[in-house]
Amino acid sequence: MTDAPSNNHNTDENSATKNGKRYWLDDMRNVYKLFWALVTLCVLLTLADLFYEKHVVYEFEHWFGFFGFFGFSVSFALVLTARELRKLLMRDEDYYDR
Amino acid sequence: MIAEFPPGLLLIGGAVLVPFLKGNVRSAYTLILPLLGILQLIMLDTGTFGAMSSFGFEQTHVRVDKLSLIFGYIFYIAAILGVIFAWHNDDGMEKSTALIYVGAAIGATFAGDLITLFFYWELAAVASVFIIWAARTDRSFKAGLRCLLIYLVSGILLLTGIAMYATATGNVDFNNIGLDSPGGLFIMLAFGIKCAFPMVHNWLQDGYPEATVTGTVFLSAFTTKLAVYALARGFAGTEVLIWIGVTMTAFPIFFAVIENDLRRVLAYSLNNQLGFMVVGVGIGSTLAINGAVSHAFAHIIYKALLFMTMGAVLYRTGTAKGSELGGLYKTMPWTTGFCIVGGASISAFPLFSGFVTKSMILTSVAEEGYLIPFLVLLFASAGVFHHSGIKIPFFAFFAHDSGKRPKEAPFNMLLAMGLAAFLCIGIGVYPAPLYALLPFPVDYAPYTTSHVVTTLQLLVFSGLAFAVLQRTGLYPPELRSTVLDFDFSYRWIAPRLVKGMFKVGGEVWSLMTGDFKALLGALIRRIVQTSGPRGILARTWPTGSMVLWAATLLALSLVFYYQ
Structure with a gap:
C-alpha cells in the first residue's frame, strides 16, 4: 500500500511551542476585527437594496433585506436543529464495528 | 480511424497496459490516455456509429450529441485532474481500475441504446468498488461490499426495466423514456440509486470516504453524474423528480453539520448538490436542463477540488476528522487557498463557477411557479455555504490550533488543485465557453x-450566522462519532434480522428431520405435479415474466447472502 495516510506523517506536534511564530489570526483582537468587518458588510449589503431594482419572481423577494434575513435565520435554524439531531443520531465512533 | 472508435474503450483497453509500467512512466501513460480522449471528442462529429444487432434488437454503440459530448468532456477533465493528483501513487490496481472506471462512465455516456448502457453501467459499478477496495483496509473492504450490494440492486432494476421496455416497445434506443413507459419506473429507480436518491443514498457517504486519498477524487466525479446524465436523457420533465431533488438538497445538510469526518461531510454536500441537478431535470425546460447539465459540469470540478484538499490534509496529517484538525493554514497555505476557492464555488459566490450554473436551476424553478421547492433550494443554498464553504475550511485549516504542523501538499497535488481552482474561477468569471457547450x-x-x-x-448573512453561533458557543463542536443515517437499516437492523431468520430456520429444520422421509416423498410428488409433463412450471412462459422471476430470485439471493 503506497498511499497509507499513516505513512505520511509530517506532523511535528511540538513546533507550535518550539518556534512560537505568531500569526495574525492568533491574536483574538484580529478575529474580533474580522467579525465586525463581516457585520459591517452585512449592513452595507442590506442597505444596497435601496439602490437598485430587483428583478425577481415572487412578491416576498422584493421585501427590503429579504435575502439577508432569510439566509441568517435558516442557517441559524439549521445548526440548532442539527444540534438537537445529534442527541438522536450520534453514536460512538466504532458503533458499527463492534 | 480514431474518430470511429468508441470513446470509452480507449481508456478501458488502455488500462490493460498499466500493470506492466512503473513509476513516472506509468503516471504519464495514465495522463496521456484521457488527453487523447479529449482530442478524440474534439474530432467527433455529431451523429451515431457502431450500429450492430444482438438479442434481436438494433443497437447503437455510440451516439454523439451535445448532451453526451459535454459529459464526455467533463469526465475526461475530471480524469486528468485525478490522474495528476494521483501522480505519486504507484498502486497499479487503483491506477488501472480508475482508468476502467472513467472509460466505462464515458462509454455509458455515449451509449445510444439501453443494452450498451447497461454493459458500461455495470462495468463502472464494479470498477468503482475496486477503487474503494484499493485502500486495502478492513473498513474499506466492508464498505465496498455494501456498495457492491446496492449497485447490484441498481443493476437488477435496470435490467428488469430494460427487458420490460424492450419487449413492450420493440426497441432499445436510449431516448426519453418517461415514467409511464413499461419498465420506466424500474429504470428510473436504477438511475436513482446511483444518483443517491433519498433513502438509497448511503452507499455514497459510506463508501467514498473509505477510499484512498486519491481514489475518492476519482469516485466523486463519475457514478453520480453519470446517473444525472441518464436521468436528463431518459426522464427530463418528470415532475416527481422535482420533489425528490428538493428532498436531496435539504436533508443531507443537517448531517453535514454534525458529521466529523470532513470527507464524509463532502459526500453529504455532494448529495445536496445532486439534488439541485435532479430538480433541474425534473423541471425539464430548456433553461432547467441547461442549468442541471452546466451545474454537473461545474460541480465535478469544485467537488473534485474539495476532495483533493481534504485528501491532501489526510495525506499529510493521517486524518480528515474535524475533531483532530485545525490551524493547518499556517503550514499548508496553498491547500487552504484552494479549499476556499472550492468552498466559494460550491456556495455559488459571484465570480465562482457555481454562481453561473446553479442560478439557472433556481431561476427556472421560480419561473415555473414552484414556490415551496424554490424556498427549499434557497435554504439549501444558504446551508451548503454553511457546511461546505465555511465548515470544511474552518475546521481543517483554522478553528482551534491542533498543534499539527504538516508540510504543504506535494507538488503534483498542488498542481491538480491549482488547475481545478483555475477552472472554478475561470468558469465563474467567463462562463461563455461553458454555455456554448450546453445542450x-x-x-x-x-x-x-x-x-x-x-x-x-x-450568503454573507449565512456566514454571519456561523460567526454568531461560533462566538456564542452554540455551534456544535466537532466530536469523534458515528452519525446514524438510513444505513442503520442495513448495517444494524438487517444483519440482526438475517441472523434471526437463520436461527428460526435452523430450529424448524431440526424439527423436520424427524419426518424427513415422509417430507421427501411429498416433495417428489409435488415436483412431478408442477414440473412434470402437465405441470404448471413446465409451461413456456413469455420472456418478460421470465425476467421478472430472474430478478426476484436474484433479489432473494441478495437477502440470503447478505451476511
Whole structure:
C-alpha cells in the first residue's frame, strides 16, 4: 500500500511551542476585527437594496433585506436543529464495528 | 480511424497496459490516455456509429450529441485532474481500475441504446468498488461490499426495466423514456440509486470516504453524474423528480453539520448538490436542463477540488476528522487557498463557477411557479455555504490550533488543485465557453445587479450566522462519532434480522428431520405435479415474466447472502 495516510506523517506536534511564530489570526483582537468587518458588510449589503431594482419572481423577494434575513435565520435554524439531531443520531465512533 | 472508435474503450483497453509500467512512466501513460480522449471528442462529429444487432434488437454503440459530448468532456477533465493528483501513487490496481472506471462512465455516456448502457453501467459499478477496495483496509473492504450490494440492486432494476421496455416497445434506443413507459419506473429507480436518491443514498457517504486519498477524487466525479446524465436523457420533465431533488438538497445538510469526518461531510454536500441537478431535470425546460447539465459540469470540478484538499490534509496529517484538525493554514497555505476557492464555488459566490450554473436551476424553478421547492433550494443554498464553504475550511485549516504542523501538499497535488481552482474561477468569471457547450442555446445572463446582490446577501448573512453561533458557543463542536443515517437499516437492523431468520430456520429444520422421509416423498410428488409433463412450471412462459422471476430470485439471493 503506497498511499497509507499513516505513512505520511509530517506532523511535528511540538513546533507550535518550539518556534512560537505568531500569526495574525492568533491574536483574538484580529478575529474580533474580522467579525465586525463581516457585520459591517452585512449592513452595507442590506442597505444596497435601496439602490437598485430587483428583478425577481415572487412578491416576498422584493421585501427590503429579504435575502439577508432569510439566509441568517435558516442557517441559524439549521445548526440548532442539527444540534438537537445529534442527541438522536450520534453514536460512538466504532458503533458499527463492534 | 480514431474518430470511429468508441470513446470509452480507449481508456478501458488502455488500462490493460498499466500493470506492466512503473513509476513516472506509468503516471504519464495514465495522463496521456484521457488527453487523447479529449482530442478524440474534439474530432467527433455529431451523429451515431457502431450500429450492430444482438438479442434481436438494433443497437447503437455510440451516439454523439451535445448532451453526451459535454459529459464526455467533463469526465475526461475530471480524469486528468485525478490522474495528476494521483501522480505519486504507484498502486497499479487503483491506477488501472480508475482508468476502467472513467472509460466505462464515458462509454455509458455515449451509449445510444439501453443494452450498451447497461454493459458500461455495470462495468463502472464494479470498477468503482475496486477503487474503494484499493485502500486495502478492513473498513474499506466492508464498505465496498455494501456498495457492491446496492449497485447490484441498481443493476437488477435496470435490467428488469430494460427487458420490460424492450419487449413492450420493440426497441432499445436510449431516448426519453418517461415514467409511464413499461419498465420506466424500474429504470428510473436504477438511475436513482446511483444518483443517491433519498433513502438509497448511503452507499455514497459510506463508501467514498473509505477510499484512498486519491481514489475518492476519482469516485466523486463519475457514478453520480453519470446517473444525472441518464436521468436528463431518459426522464427530463418528470415532475416527481422535482420533489425528490428538493428532498436531496435539504436533508443531507443537517448531517453535514454534525458529521466529523470532513470527507464524509463532502459526500453529504455532494448529495445536496445532486439534488439541485435532479430538480433541474425534473423541471425539464430548456433553461432547467441547461442549468442541471452546466451545474454537473461545474460541480465535478469544485467537488473534485474539495476532495483533493481534504485528501491532501489526510495525506499529510493521517486524518480528515474535524475533531483532530485545525490551524493547518499556517503550514499548508496553498491547500487552504484552494479549499476556499472550492468552498466559494460550491456556495455559488459571484465570480465562482457555481454562481453561473446553479442560478439557472433556481431561476427556472421560480419561473415555473414552484414556490415551496424554490424556498427549499434557497435554504439549501444558504446551508451548503454553511457546511461546505465555511465548515470544511474552518475546521481543517483554522478553528482551534491542533498543534499539527504538516508540510504543504506535494507538488503534483498542488498542481491538480491549482488547475481545478483555475477552472472554478475561470468558469465563474467567463462562463461563455461553458454555455456554448450546453445542450440548448443559452439566453441567460447570470451577472445582473439584482442577482449578484441578492446572492451575496443570502450568503454573507449565512456566514454571519456561523460567526454568531461560533462566538456564542452554540455551534456544535466537532466530536469523534458515528452519525446514524438510513444505513442503520442495513448495517444494524438487517444483519440482526438475517441472523434471526437463520436461527428460526435452523430450529424448524431440526424439527423436520424427524419426518424427513415422509417430507421427501411429498416433495417428489409435488415436483412431478408442477414440473412434470402437465405441470404448471413446465409451461413456456413469455420472456418478460421470465425476467421478472430472474430478478426476484436474484433479489432473494441478495437477502440470503447478505451476511
